[in-house]
Amino acid sequence: MPVNSLSDGRKAWQRRNRVQTFSQWAMWLIGTAVFVYCWQHISDATTWFFVWDAPKIADDILTRAMPPRWSYIDQLWDPIWDTLNIATLGTMIALALAVPVAFLAARNTTPSALLIRPIALLIIVATRSINSLIWALLLIAIIGPGVFAGIIAIAIRSIGFCAKLLYEAIEEIDATQVEAITATGASRWQVMAYGIVPQILPSFAGTAVFRWDINIRESTVLGLVGAGGIGLQLSSSLNTLAWPQVSLILLIILVAVIVSEWVSAKVRGAII
């Protein structure tokens, strides 16, 4: 009991009673012990010689990578364009597929909470749980290497993410606006277009640019497994230890990501 009676009849209040205080301490004790044990375990499994060596090696690579090989940029325009296209087209396809999935998954719009909603949720979880790099590997085996595999990989990976954010937005809409449109005698589709869509439009736009932003980053590595884009140049430069090229590619990726962040911030600001 947090509230105790004192001897003079007044009442005292404490945040925790005695049992809660002790269990709190016990949890901290156990937590610390586990942390120390794990630390020890990792330490034993580490070859510390390589770790002590690390600053020197890193310094060595950095000096080799500087300055970037600027002339190499002529060969990067095409791959960076591919990367942008993979991200943009992948996001668009994902959104087109995510919208119906979201409506089927939202508790207030699903046609059947028992049958269809679980299927929609399964699609969301399944597509989200596998990394786009792994989707790309699978798709390269199926449809061959190239930009197309990258687009599809990005699209599949993004469906779950977009659908999840969208269906949460659908579940949070103001029900009276929907009620008002229904009361006019509007059909099911009209209720959707007038009562629901305007309410979720800001979150749709936010989700779209947010995912596009993430996809630009994800598509830069897809080339590592042969799914098109600038990752291909990155992996070949790494393999040939061409450090000045690697640094230039990393710089380009950085610029692309900054630009995409800027664009998505602008779009979000304009729509909401």
Add this chain to the structure above:
Amino acid sequence: MLRLENLVKTYRTGDQALKGVHLEVPQGQVLALIGPSGAGKSTLIRCINRLVEPSSGKVWLGETELTTLRSGALRRERRRMGMIFQEYALVERLTVMENVLSGRLGYVGFWRSFIRRYPQSDMDEAFRLLDRVGLLDMADKRADELSGGQRQRVGICRALIQDPALLLVDEPTASLDPKTSRQIMRLICELCRERGLAAIINIHDVALAQMFVQRVIGLRTGEIAFDGSPEGLTADVLTRIYGEEDWHATIEKVEEDEAEVPA
């Protein structure tokens, strides 16, 4: 014109919101529905246009029985019942014009409504209504830019452009200040008179109801406890509807108000 026969609504939680309500509303009559919170006023209104499905009983709108209609026929009947809401229930991110025109959704096809190609006659009527409620130059504003009273006027336009025979009005003034409340009530009652509409108005403000309507229904725990003219609302009657309280201040205030507003 509207007839409720033994209307019962039991929610899935077991709460009985309506316990066999009988009610007949003739053409063109404006009646106020008063009663404590939880008495079933909102449920009653929503059972008429089946935003809430009644558990049993019948609802007759003219010659049509509403409770057994399938969705297509129900939509056609809903066009004849305009609804006005407490928190206005405008689609906040659409313009005033789009909100008004949404009252025509029952009449236009999906595609035309989707690309906002409403018939010219609908637009004429929308402009006429906006002019009538004094919001003509607000047509292009977004609904969330308006004040409470203005939003409720848009809500009234949306209900009227349906060309209804009956208005279902759910606490139209609960979110408005006293002056705007009166203006809105007066507007609703005037429009009903102009167009010969019947209306059921849920309202908490007894004095305001007395000022404007011809008939008052008192609802208590899902049953009709009073049905009569506004003058019949004595302290005894109010006690029967709401429970024990000193009602004299409420009733006196009404008389003063009536003296002050002869219209």
